[in-house]
Structure formats: C-alpha cells, structure tokens
Amino acid sequence: MHDSGRGASILMFLKDRLLNMLCMLTVIGLACCLYLLEQYRYPGIIESETIYYFILLAVFVYGVWLLLDYLRMRYYYKQLREALKRSEEIGAVTLIQSAASGEQRLMARLLQDQHRAYLNELNQHKRQQEIHNHFVMQWVHHMKTPVSVVDLQAQEAIRQPPDNEQEWLALFHSVREENERLARGLEMMLYTARLDKFELDLHIRRTPLHELIRSTINAHKRLCIQYSIFPRVEGESWVETDEKWMTFVLNQLISNAIKYSKQKPGTKTLHFRLEELADGSVQLKVTDAGIGIASHDIPRIFDPFFTGENGRTTGESTGMGLYLAKQVCSRLGHTLQVESELGVGTTFTLHFQTRGIHIMDS
Missing domain, CATH: 3.30.565.10 (Histidine kinase-like ATPase, C-terminal domain)
Incomplete structure (x- = not known):
C-alpha cells in the first residue's frame, strides 16, 4: 500500500515535470547539434567522446535535480493524496501543510481561506436553521392557545347556549379576538419564511x-x-x-x-x-x-x-x-x-x- 502510494507520487511528479523534461532534452539536442556542426566545419577539433561526456553529464545533473526536487515535494504529494481520500470530510483541506513552492503555498492559502469562508457560511446557515426550527416550535405552541380557547368556547356554547343577545355578542367578540391572534401568528410565520428569499419579494x-x-x-x-x-x-x-x-x-x-x-x-x-x-x-x-x-x-x-x-x-x-x-x-x-x-x-x-x-x- 505504501509502495503504491509512493509510485503514485512519483508518477504525479513526473507528469508535472513532463514539459520541463522535454525542454531539457531539446536543449541537450540543440547543444549536440552545435557540437556536430563545429566538428563538421573543423574536423578533429572536437572529439566524439566529448559529446557523449556532455550528454551523460547533462542527464546526470538533471536527474540529480529531479531527485532533489521530488524529495522536496514528496510530503506535499502525500498530503494531497490523503486530502483527496478524505475529500468528503469538511476539514480535509487542512491536511495540506507541506507546500514547497510559492505557487503551492498560495494555493494552500487559497484553499484554507475558502475553507474558512465555507465554514462561516455553513455556521450561519445552521444558525438560521436553528432559529427557524425554534420559532416554528414556539409558534405552534402559541397557536395552540387560541385554538384551544375557541374550541372550549364552542363546546360551552353547545352545552349551554347564551341566553341573550349580550352573551352572544360577548362570545362572538371573544372568538374574533382569538381569530385575530391566529391571523397575526400566521402573518408572522409567512413573513419569516419570506425573509430567507427577501430579494425575490421586493418592490x-x-x-x-x-x-x-x-x-x-x-x-x-x-x-x-x-x-x-x-x-x-x-x-x-x-x-x-x-x-x-x-x-x-x-x-x-x-x-x-x-x-x-x-x-x-x-x-x-x-x-x-x-x-x-x-x-x-x-x-x-x-x-x-x-x-x-x-x-x-x-x-x-x-x-x-x-x-x-x-x-x-x-x-x-x-x-x-x-x-x-x-x-x-x-x-x-x-x-x-x-x-x-x-x-x-x-x-x-x-x-x-x-x-x-x-x-x-x-
């Protein structure tokens, strides 16, 4: 498992350096062409072994540079693989800490800033959701009171109807007052729901x-x-x-x-x-x-x-x-x-x- 992860890191590193390697090979090829042109113009001035020596030395130096560069980058690639494996977790981006180059450091900083902004927005959304849920429960509790009062008044009126017009008017006024409480509660709930999409209901x-x-x-x-x-x-x-x-x-x-x-x-x-x-x-x-x-x-x-x-x-x-x-x-x-x-x-x-x-x- 560890070897496969290392192999993936090396492969990723080489893919990132592919253009760089092609440029290096092009430079070596051009240098060899110049050597050959000089040898053609002035036969014997440059020995063939010199060209071979130059090619081997250039490849060796470039290989050492690639090795050192990989050793510098390997922890970054390792953390990047771990972050990708845990990409569904909210804090996965915080695993990337070993940025080696300026570009990687800027990218890591950008990811952390975006992660922080995401958490702030998520916490705000959770806060709003908690407020909404709490309000709904409290609103239901308050709405039960006028419903219960109206129900009791209706039961009392059925059991013992009012004797005169004055008592009927008092009953009607009481029911009307409870109905207004219900209407105000419903209006508040409606406006609370609309507040989340305020810009869509604005003139x-x-x-x-x-x-x-x-x-x-x-x-x-x-x-x-x-x-x-x-x-x-x-x-x-x-x-x-x-x-x-x-x-x-x-x-x-x-x-x-x-x-x-x-x-x-x-x-x-x-x-x-x-x-x-x-x-x-x-x-x-x-x-x-x-x-x-x-x-x-x-x-x-x-x-x-x-x-x-x-x-x-x-x-x-x-x-x-x-x-x-x-x-x-x-x-x-x-x-x-x-x-x-x-x-x-x-x-x-x-x-x-x-x-x-x-x-x-x-």
Whole structure:
C-alpha cells in the first residue's frame, strides 16, 4: 500500500515535470547539434567522446535535480493524496501543510481561506436553521392557545347556549379576538419564511409614509378603541421603501404598543411623528404610553426569541416580532432604534436614508 502510494507520487511528479523534461532534452539536442556542426566545419577539433561526456553529464545533473526536487515535494504529494481520500470530510483541506513552492503555498492559502469562508457560511446557515426550527416550535405552541380557547368556547356554547343577545355578542367578540391572534401568528410565520428569499419579494418605490401609517392604524382600529388607545399622526413624508415589508414593520410596532399599553388604566396615546432632516433623510418616531422596557432588556430586544420581563409577564410574546422588524429594516437600508423609560413609554425611531442600499448608482 505504501509502495503504491509512493509510485503514485512519483508518477504525479513526473507528469508535472513532463514539459520541463522535454525542454531539457531539446536543449541537450540543440547543444549536440552545435557540437556536430563545429566538428563538421573543423574536423578533429572536437572529439566524439566529448559529446557523449556532455550528454551523460547533462542527464546526470538533471536527474540529480529531479531527485532533489521530488524529495522536496514528496510530503506535499502525500498530503494531497490523503486530502483527496478524505475529500468528503469538511476539514480535509487542512491536511495540506507541506507546500514547497510559492505557487503551492498560495494555493494552500487559497484553499484554507475558502475553507474558512465555507465554514462561516455553513455556521450561519445552521444558525438560521436553528432559529427557524425554534420559532416554528414556539409558534405552534402559541397557536395552540387560541385554538384551544375557541374550541372550549364552542363546546360551552353547545352545552349551554347564551341566553341573550349580550352573551352572544360577548362570545362572538371573544372568538374574533382569538381569530385575530391566529391571523397575526400566521402573518408572522409567512413573513419569516419570506425573509430567507427577501430579494425575490421586493418592490421598492416612492411611498407616502403618512398614508401607509394611517392605513396600518385602521387595521388595528378595533383594538385601539377597545383599550382606549388614541393614535395620532404628525407630519407627511415620502420615502423609498417596500410598502408591504414596511407595513409588516409598522404592524409589529403598533401591535407591541397595544399589547403593552392595554394593561395601563385610562386613555393612552400612540404618537407617530414624521420629520425631514437637514440631509434629506426622513425620521419616524413611534411613541406609545405603555409600561415601557426595563433598561437591562433594551440591548437585547432585537435578538431572536428574547421576550424580556414584559414578554414573560404578558405571556403573549414570541420574541420574534422586533427581531424580524430589525432584519427587514436592515435589508431595506433603514435603521431601527429604541428608547424607553419603564412605566412611562417606549419610542421606536426609524431612519430612512436618502439613498438606501437598494438604490443602484446610475
């Protein structure tokens, strides 16, 4: 087995040096021709033994050079064969360490850099897959709650039908609320799946942000009325963005504002302030009057699955809404930041650059 491996190395080495050997033979042949021409022009000036001696000496010196060159390269060829045998393993390329020539060292460095980039991409893919799998399991768990509530209400209504119209309306409102929770969960799952192919579901155009905010607020009008939350939009601005993805971001911010404001008694405000800055960019501040966010939770609220104290208290948070909103804003070329004071409220700031990453230079 060892001899066959050595023979393969020698054969590989000779194949690599084939052109070099042909050139050497050509040079020796030309030198012999010159000797013969000189002997023809000046008979007896050069003896035939001299030509033979020159040929043998040249072949000997070249053979010694090939031998030394092979001894220098043999460990490289050995490691290369081992790497080829284990080519299906991720770390096979790291076996090539004994590069002898500058070309081989550059190639080994290139392979190692490519291997490192491949591992980074693989780890990133694994991370995304883990996030997706964890979110699916958590999403299924959260979706079981409204399904169970609706099922229990239906069983109770069948067992003991409501006596009057007031009780029927209360039942319908309860079922409708659970249905909206299901719809929001399904929407989040859909957008999570689309995020992996973000560039295939993107349509950038100049959008009236104030109108988009009002239409998104109207979708939450019933809950705002129910929990005495009064939205207000101040200012008008047009921005370059994707209307559908920006609606998703606004939905997350408004849903959070309602979720964490409904526990406070009395009337609450939800303020949207649009402002054009001196550099031509647009800034949107969304300020609620909710329970606020603890200072130690703020640095992590955009992390996947992080619910914080508020999420654990309400029991309605998946920890994915703000993470997805941050990811969407980043891919659209916008920034999303947060400021909050516990017990007072929270302000989310969206910054729309004059030239986002999605706009190509002409």
